[in-house]
Amino acid sequence: MMFPVTFSGSGSIETGNVSGGGGGGGRGGRIALGGGAGVLVTIVALLFGLNPGDIMGGGGGSSDDTAVVSEIDKHLQSCTYEKANSDTICRIKATTVSVDRVWTDLLKGYTEPKTVIFSDTVNTACGAASSSTGPFYCPADKTAYFDPTFFDMLVKMGGSDGPLSQMYVVAHEYGHHVQNLTGSLQKGNKMGSHGATSGSVRIELQADCYAGVWAYHADKGDDALLKPLTSDQIASAIQTARAIGDDTIQGSNSNPESWTHGSSKQRVKWFSTGYKSGDPNSCDTFSASDLG
Numbered sequence: 001m002m003f004p005v006t007f008s009g010s011g012s013i014e015t016g017n018v019s020g021g022g023g024g025g026g027r028g029g030r031i032a033l034g035g036g037a038g039v040l041v042t043i044v045a046l047l048f049g050l051n052p053g054d055i056m057g058g059g060g061g062s063s064d065d066t067a068v069v070s071e072i073d074k075h076l077q078s079c080t081y082e083k084a085n086s087d088t089i090c091r092i093k094a095t096t097v098s099v100d101r102v103w104t105d106l107l108k109g110y111t112e113p114k115t116v117i118f119s120d121t122v123n124t125a126c127g128a129a130s131s132s133t134g135p136f137y138c139p140a141d142k143t144a145y146f147d148p149t150f151f152d153m154l155v156k157m158g159g160s161d162g163p164l165s166q167m168y169v170v171a172h173e174y175g176h177h178v179q180n181l182t183g184s185l186q187k188g189n190k191m192g193s194h195g196a197t198s199g200s201v202r203i204e205l206q207a208d209c210y211a212g213v214w215a216y217h218a219d220k221g222d223d224a225l226l227k228p229l230t231s232d233q234i235a236s237a238i239q240t241a242r243a244i245g246d247d248t249i250q251g252s253n254s255n256p257e258s259w260t261h262g263s264s265k266q267r268v269k270w271f272s273t274g275y276k277s278g279d280p281n282s283c284d285t286f287s288a289s290d291l292g
């Protein structure tokens with residue numbers, strides 16, 4: 001499948017919200033925030049319901065990867081919208097600008113989250129995490145975390161390598177930030193972490209729906225950063241939503257009682273719901289009696 005140029009913007013990408021992270025090195029204030037503190041805040045990841053500390057044993061990320069961090073920072077500084085059409089790190093950065101614009105218009109009181117692009121391991125206010133966590137959002141530091149190598153894994157899982165597929169993942173994590181601001185993240189956390197109708201599944205499906213809402217608005221209006229989306233591009237996001245359903249990931253022995261993110265059918269349904277309506281109010285997965 002051939003994907004046309006995605007971004008209509010040009011020149012450097014003006015945002016101070018995206019930076020490099022990883023290892024134990026990097027910028028002051030982010031060092032060992034979670035390590036050893038003993039209090040772990042639940043993150044919301046794209047794929048699995050996990051606390052980062054569960055993976056890292058609470059004290060991970062102690063290696064000194066300052067060089068890697070500054071390499072990512074250097075890369076980020078070189079980003080332009082033109083480059084974002086073909087470069088994953090720059091695509092993540094440019095997408096955050098687009099998602100921020102859309103939510104600034106849609107949600108009164110919206111404040112921009114931060115984004116950290118990391119390699120291998122990263123310390124967050126929610127604990128230390130590794131690349132195996134996949135993309136995630138930490139509500140305690142209002143930051144979305146991405147290791148770009150995840151997108152290779154996503155393709156191996158049956159996801160699409162198309163630009164909008166990657167942008168959907170970014171918009172999904174920003175959807176968790178919106179939930180953090182509106183309180184639905186906190187509400188959902190009290191409604192159970194596992195099961196087909198659990199709070200966790202409702203949180204994740206709402207984030208998928210919010211990603212669809214973003215896609216609806218991303219190519220519209222004077223300040224739109226995306227060229228008109230094609231049906232092939234939308235199909236690539238849907239292919240990815242399908243690939244990361246709990247039942248697809250778990251295979252034939254999948255047990256709905258263990259679900260944390262919803263089935264493939266549900267993830268496709270809620271992304272599509274948001275994309276068709278463009279209205280965040282259509283994403284009320286908490287009131288929906290039938291999640292799909």
Ligand SMILES: [Zn+2]
Pocket residue numbers: 044045046047172173176204207
């Ligand atoms: Zn999620």
